[in-house]
Amino acid sequence: MTEEHRVRVNPKIAYVLPRKSGEIVFNADWERQAFGLAVALCEKGDIPFDQFRWALARELAEWQRAHGPAGTPYRFYEMWLAALEKVLVGQGLLSEEELRQRLEKALPEGQEAE
Numbered sequence: 001m002t003e004e005h006r007v008r009v010n011p012k013i014a015y016v017l018p019r020k021s022g023e024i025v026f027n028a029d030w031e032r033q034a035f036g037l038a039v040a041l042c043e044k045g046d047i048p049f050d051q052f053r054w055a056l057a058r059e060l061a062e063w064q065r066a067h068g069p070a071g072t073p074y075r076f077y078e079m080w081l082a083a084l085e086k087v088l089v090g091q092g093l094l095s096e097e098e099l100r101q102r103l104e105k106a107l108p109e110g111q112e113a114e
Contacts, residue, residue: 018076030106031077038084047087055083055090
């Protein structure tokens with residue numbers, strides 16, 4: 001990642017991001033897009049950073065309770081996206097229906113939004 005493409009990440013959340021050799025790791029394009037969208041919305045002030053941070057913390061804690069330390073492999077960006085969706089709906093930026101419609105458009109043919 002070149003210097004001009006580096007994203008400033010709030011240090012209150014930077015420590016939980018998946019990393020390899022110090023760089024943030026994305027395994028799929030949607031992970032990068034969800035990350036960038038949340039960062040941009042927080043930086044722009046459309047969603048309060050602390051609200052997103054606490055929503056993410058709740059998602060992480062819920063996963064931990066459900067799976068325990070030896071459970072299902074950790075899928076960080078699924079929790080990131082779930083937190084973002086909840087904040088977008090909670091802030092009134094999207095309704096549940098709008099979110100469902102947008103997810104259906106973004107998913108591959110034949111796959112349904114949960």
